[in-house]
Amino acid sequence: MTHERRLTVEGLARVEGEGGLEVTVRDGKAISMTLDIYEPPRFFEALLRGRSFREAPDITSRICGICPIAYQMSAVQAMEDACGVTVGPQIEALRRLIYCGEWIESHALHVYLLHAPDFLGYESGIALAQDHPKEVERGLRLKQVGNRLIEVIGGRSVHPVNERVGGFHRSLRKDELNDLAEDLRWALDAAIETARWVGRFAFPDYERDYEFVSLTHPSLYPIIEGRLASSRGLDIAVREYEDHFVEEHVARSTALHSHIKGRGSYLVGPLARYALNFARLSPLAQKTAAEAGLSEVCRNPFQSIVVRAVEIVYACEEALRLIEAYEPPDPAYVEVEPKAAVGSGCTEAPRGILYQRYQIDANGDILEAKIVPPTSQNQRAIEEDLGGVVERSLDLDDDALRVRAEQTIRNYDPCISCATHFLTLQVHRE
Amino acid sequence: MGPTGKPTLAVWKFASCDGCQLTVLNCENELLALTDRVQIAYFPEAMRGQLEGPYDLSLVEGSITTAADAERIREVRRQSRFLVTIGACATSGGIQALRNFKDVTGFISAVYARPDYISTLEHSTAIADHVPVDFELRGCPIDRRQLLEVVSAFLAGRRPNIAAHSVCIECKRRGTVCVMVAHGTPCLGPVTQAGCGALCPTFARGCYGCFGPMEEPNTSSLAGHLRQLDMLDRDVARAFRTFNANAPAFRKEADAHDT
Numbered sequence: 001m002t003h004e005r006r007l008t009v010e011g012l013a014r015v016e017g018e019g020g021l022e023v024t025v026r027d028g029k030a031i032s033m034t035l036d037i038y039e040p041p042r043f044f045e046a047l048l049r050g051r052s053f054r055e056a057p058d059i060t061s062r063i064c065g066i067c068p069i070a071y072q073m074s075a076v077q078a079m080e081d082a083c084g085v086t087v088g089p090q091i092e093a094l095r096r097l098i099y100c101g102e103w104i105e106s107h108a109l110h111v112y113l114l115h116a117p118d119f120l121g122y123e124s125g126i127a128l129a130q131d132h133p134k135e136v137e138r139g140l141r142l143k144q145v146g147n148r149l150i151e152v153i154g155g156r157s158v159h160p161v162n163e164r165v166g167g168f169h170r171s172l173r174k175d176e177l178n179d180l181a182e183d184l185r186w187a188l189d190a191a192i193e194t195a196r197w198v199g200r201f202a203f204p205d206y207e208r209d210y211e212f213v214s215l216t217h218p219s220l221y222p223i224i225e226g227r228l229a230s231s232r233g234l235d236i237a238v239r240e241y242e243d244h245f246v247e248e249h250v251a252r253s254t255a256l257h258s259h260i261k262g263r264g265s266y267l268v269g270p271l272a273r274y275a276l277n278f279a280r281l282s283p284l285a286q287k288t289a290a291e292a293g294l295s296e297v298c299r300n301p302f303q304s305i306v307v308r309a310v311e312i313v314y315a316c317e318e319a320l321r322l323i324e325a326y327e328p329p330d331p332a333y334v335e336v337e338p339k340a341a342v343g344s345g346c347t348e349a350p351r352g353i354l355y356q357r358y359q360i361d362a363n364g365d366i367l368e369a370k371i372v373p374p375t376s377q378n379q380r381a382i383e384e385d386l387g388g389v390v391e392r393s394l395d396l397d398d399d400a401l402r403v404r405a406e407q408t409i410r411n412y413d414p415c416i417s418c419a420t421h422f423l424t425l426q427v428h429r430e
Numbered sequence: 431m432g433p434t435g436k437p438t439l440a441v442w443k444f445a446s447c448d449g450c451q452l453t454v455l456n457c458e459n460e461l462l463a464l465t466d467r468v469q470i471a472y473f474p475e476a477m478r479g480q481l482e483g484p485y486d487l488s489l490v491e492g493s494i495t496t497a498a499d500a501e502r503i504r505e506v507r508r509q510s511r512f513l514v515t516i517g518a519c520a521t522s523g524g525i526q527a528l529r530n531f532k533d534v535t536g537f538i539s540a541v542y543a544r545p546d547y548i549s550t551l552e553h554s555t556a557i558a559d560h561v562p563v564d565f566e567l568r569g570c571p572i573d574r575r576q577l578l579e580v581v582s583a584f585l586a587g588r589r590p591n592i593a594a595h596s597v598c599i600e601c602k603r604r605g606t607v608c609v610m611v612a613h614g615t616p617c618l619g620p621v622t623q624a625g626c627g628a629l630c631p632t633f634a635r636g637c638y639g640c641f642g643p644m645e646e647p648n649t650s651s652l653a654g655h656l657r658q659l660d661m662l663d664r665d666v667a668r669a670f671r672t673f674n675a676n677a678p679a680f681r682k683e684a685d686a687h688d689t
Contacts, residue, residue, distance in 0.1 A: 055672075
């Protein structure tokens with residue numbers, strides 16, 4: 001006699017955007033797992049056509065209110081690549097600095113308000129704050145330090161206004177950044193405390209041999225620089241991305257799924273960056289990771305919360321280093337003249353690599369746009385994890401199994417708003 | 431009132447980037463104080479679970495782009511004592527309203543290999559096009575201080591104190607030199623509603639209109655000045671056709687220059 005069990009979650013909570021999930025298990029084997037993305041489509045790639053190449057950073061930032069800088073940065077890189085322009089080291093450093101703010105803000109939001117409640121049995125960060133006020137207040141202040149870094153350089157934390165093709169609209173004076181240093185020194189200690197706190201959580205016993213994909217760079221932990229590499233030998237320039245990665249459109253989803261040609265699913269984000277770039281982390285970040293129970297490669301997706309905390313440590317230290325070494329870009333931007341060409345850009349959004357490619361004409365009008373956000377690249381890996389985790393958790397009752405499945409998805413800090421171009425959990429047990 | 435005797439707050443999402451509801455969570459210093467005053471009854475981005483309606487105050491993010499959402503907003507209205515829209519998507523249709531000026535079928539096939547999997551409406555429209563709205567908070571994104579003012583006002587039973595004048599007034603208050611007069615930088619500040627604190631001019635760029643049209647904007651006069659700054663008609667059309675493209679005053683001016 002076959003025994004089938006189906007699990008369903010409609011309207012996933014504590015993710016950015018709208019989606020659900022459905023898993024069917026027959027005789028102890030997950031036979032179908034779907035992450036449904038029912039967020040309404042917004043057609044960014046189409047509405048960019050006919051717009052000026054200079055408008056791409058402001059328009060693409062509206063794909064996501066949580067990681068607008070990632071969209072702006074990949075867009076400006078792509079346009080500068082198309083037009084054959086390189087910006088100097090001062091502009092690159094200021095870009096890296098504002099991006100550190102986005103890592104701190106986005107990771108702190110996810111660790112404290114979205115993910116930690118799963119490990120401690122609360123329905124929200126706000127409920128968590130009733131019993132753990134000290135921790136939640138620390139998380140909120142950490143998030144605020146990240147936001148403030150973005151506000152000082154970019155004007156505001158959601159859809160900042162200072163980024164442009166070629167650099168920044170206005171350069172920052174050194175004294176404008178000095179106030180941030182004191183906040184960041186507090187944040188660095190708070191980030192180390194965060195890693196100690198989350199390192200003590202109970203993690204479900206689950207590991208998988210992912211193909212990790214991230215940017216890599218000879219000397220820097222990657223944020224906006226480097227080549228694309230994987231844990232199975234891929235090593236390519238950003239412009240070769242589409243030779244190796246394909247997107248396909250699946251039914252019941254407004255997001256597109258990605259896979260590596262000839263192999264299948266892959267994983268982007270904190271676990272991938274950490275595994276491929278451990279040696280480029282600062283000694284303090286490495287030590288924090290070891291003390292929080294991580295080895296140099298982490299294959300348990302539930303421990304991604306610890307890796308995020310380690311990346312907050314790194315981002316705070318890196319921001320302090322960049323402020324210390326800061327020289328204002330002068331001029332604030334390089335003049336970029338359009339030419340008929342194709343250009344691509346790829347940066348490490350908090351959730352993983354974000355790729356964009358544009359074709360523009362000699363007037364700078366966008367003829368074609370392609371945008372591949374991290375969540376759509378992770379979607380297959382998320383579904384495979386769902387199957388794997390549910391198979392190992394069948395002793396749980398429906399409610400507990402549903403919570404476990406949701407937690408599995410939140411391991412990825414999925415951004416459904418981004419992927420639309422993500423989720424309801426339905427578990428069917430028949 | 432919720433089970434705790436506090437007024438209930440619900441946060442709803444339609445087509446959007448999540449940036450405006452993130453602004454609720456970005457009230458880091460005020461968030462825990464706010465949850466002492468109100469019971470958060472529904473906020474899927476931040477919590478599992480949901481308290482039954484009706485709700486005292488609903489904050490609505492996003493625009494209406496599907497038939498299912500057009501039905502859902504009616505149910506949200508039925509469940510809400512006060513309904514406040516937050517941000518440009520909910521208030522004017524958002525950046526996704528650029529589809530209103532093109533053939534949406536072409537849009538779907540540009541993004542999706544299997545257009546038959548996609549269901550969408552031809553137009554992206556504001557919440558007020560579907561149901562009565564008690565207050566519209568502007569911005570792409572909304573401003574955190576204005577959000578706190580609006581929530582406080584509705585809790586106190588008064589009208590929010592939100593200015594409807596232009597960004598120019600904010601520049602004057604801050605003492606920011608006019609980027610258009612001094613540097614010839616095209617700026618939508620004279621026709622755009624204040625609220626951001628005149629951010630863009632303080633970063634040496636012109637306002638790009640993300641708070642939408644002010645009360646009684648003279649867009650054609652501004653368009654004349656923009657043309658004198660050597661902007662082409664199509665560039666003027668583009669300038670008005672961004673995050674509030676479907677707001678009537680901006681839509682009309684963009685149409686007049688779309689040659």
